[in-house]
Amino acid sequence: MPDRPGLSRASFVAIGAAATAAIVADPNVAEAVTTPAAPVAPKAPAHPMSMPALGERPEAYAYFTPPEVAFVEAAVERLIPTDHHGPGGKDAGVAYYIDQQLFGRYGRGDTMYTHGPWGAALPTQGYQLKLTPAEVYRLGIAAADAHAMKTYGKLFHALDGAHQDAVLSAFENGTAESDQVPAKTFFGMLLGDAVQGFFADPMYGGNRDKVGWKTIGFPGVGAVYYAAIDKRNVPYVVEPVGIADAMKSQMAIHDGSPVDHVQTRVAGRTTPKEIA
């Protein structure tokens, strides 16, 4: 019945058999699923919490040149400053996050339709530059440093905070001179990527030690809130969990060790008849 060996039904069934459905077939199992939902006794101090000193970071920059590193590290700290809520963009690793993103598919524009022609765009037509995101940063950073030098006589990273904010505002408002990339486009990309870096899973290099999540009280990859959702207007205080933590705790499950509020691999329960 299969017309082509590579796409045979036999291989389809084989794939299907290897896969097993997530099934919660009886109430006892359902109960087991809900059990881990109760928040554990707070190991972490109540939120907002004082932030511990963050450790030495092992990362290095793959895309940014040294002058670009100086700009981006300074800029993300102005966009997301260190304050009484905790560390800001620089210590959260946001510049490193952006560097990694620009080095990869996103930076190269591999996720975008990149063919021309590139016409004059209406605002409602969205991004229409020929530049990749990585190229926008290269040109935008150069323009920002040139603007800082021309206006205040120093490169951006060497300015005080108020002057750095003035440079950023000039790009936000589009009033800064920027010949090769629209100032607003560069600023919008920088701000959007900085926020992503602060809140994305720590495995991407920002949100170091889950500092972004701790700052706002987001529990991270979370998972099972079946019981907790019934509580009304009470804080849910847990140590946030990232993907890397949860993958470690999957191993802990196999060891029989207790888990945190993360329910992992729920669908790992297989039904023998699916395999037969």
Add this chain to the structure above:
Amino acid sequence: MATLKSVDAVVIGVGWTGGIVATELTKAGLNVVGLERGMYRDTDPDFMVPQVHDELAYGIRYKLFQDAAKETYTFRNNSSQTALPIRQFGSFIPGDGLGGAGVHWNGVTWRFLPWDFQTRSQTIARYGAGILGDDCTSQDWGITYDQLEPFYDRFEYLCGIGGKAGNLNGKKIPGGNVFEGPRKRDYPNPPMKQQYAGELFTKGVTELGYHPFPQPSANSTRPYTNPEGAQIGLCVYCGYCERYSCEMGAKASLQTTLLPQLRKNPRFELRTGAHVLRVNLDSSGKRAVSVTYIDGMGQEQTQPADMIYVAAFALNNVRMLLLSKIGKPYDPVTNTGVVGRNYAYQVNTGATLFYEGRHFNNFMASGAIGTVIDDFNGDNYDHTNLDFIGGADLAQSNSNARPILYHPTPPGTPKWGAAWKDAVVKYYNNSASLNAQGGCQSYRGNYLDLDPTYNDAYGQPLMRMTMDWYKHEHKQSAFMVEKLNAIGKAMGAKQTSAAALPEHYDIVPYQSTHNVGGAVMGSDPQTSVVNTFGQSWDVSNVFVLGASSFPQNAGYNPTGTVGALAYHTMDAVVNRYIKSPGPLA
């Protein structure tokens, strides 16, 4: 190029409608080939935590979505402009892969109102034709709610929808949606739990005299075995639903409802990685003979079949018809032709409510969790002095609080810096959302055709979308802003920020992937592409399934109606067409 052995039916796109087609045809004894451009995927191991709870990969980088680098659309607001490609998806994000958008949807599963199917005739009967305006091309569907009721029922029981009936055989039931059309029986499962904000909403809108009810949900509220024998898991309110796949097997999808049987079915063959280029017609142009696709190895294949089902995403269905030259393309200048005509969208008017000293914990959520009023949907309220038709389901629903996309700040807050961070920290857990998901009328100026300039990765023209907001959308949105602000106040918010539609439709901010129309159904071949069975008027062995058949959009999520229409089509195919192929209407 190879020509393969002929089969009874080929299905283009294996998502919700493709899965229903394959299931029903194989039950009737036919052999079916499913062509899916994306990859094979199933709950285990593809949807497993913790990897699937990754906001960057799924929510921002669109892991489960159509790759814009390969295939996108061009866009302009009106036909005097030059359309440019949507280089990265924003306003809407079509899905990709086995199960289609049914893998990453939120699971909100509605029946449209009886009025929605007779928009034009009932509007004229109640208000006169003047309220529609000259350019409005909204029309009746050619089918009524009552005709579709048994098929809504089938889809709801397939999915195990949780909800509360508001109209059982004409008897109104408080606590359900008292505005809904009569249903023969209740939902298969009880409603979802409510969030804290949902409780405030229920109290507030009740005080205002409205009629709140739980949003009908395909996030399963108890372990459920559906009529196909598939077992659906229990939703645990993980807060990663729309744009994500479900690790619990608890969100109704092809994988959880139909695939367990299809997988074992010797009459069904799935070919993944198969990108269909076109449907081929015979020399008369009245009969489809085969489908040509590029397989996973990059080789061109031609699969002959007696019946061909175009079952991709709504926009891609329309493009497939245009590329295959099935049906006459719409010409907006002469207002003739049908393929691409009556493209419509969805009007989302949102509001954020800001509080102090609360703990909403909106990260505990499901995609379809929520509480709704239908008091301002469809024609449930008097439009006599309003100069617009239609309305919105008005919902309190926080389907998540994933922080890259959800960190609301009150209007006037700087976008960065210390004041921004302060406000983000203060309001992250002190905010809730309201949304009026509005219907969208069809107009002469909103249509789809093939772009003259830009091609996809396979060298075929991209589809061009010409779309803007017109009278009914702007006036509806302004009306809903008032309602949202009043409800926010009744819910005790310190501040409610509701925003009406901008002047022009903007492709950048995400709004909705409820793109509808372009291959609409009807009773008149001059104004529809398919009959009420989704069958092409021009090529009667081609069926086109999905929201491409909606002549305009209702103030609801479309999937319930998409599923019901697919079952309606298959009922006619199995009981009539197979015995005697030819036009069903």
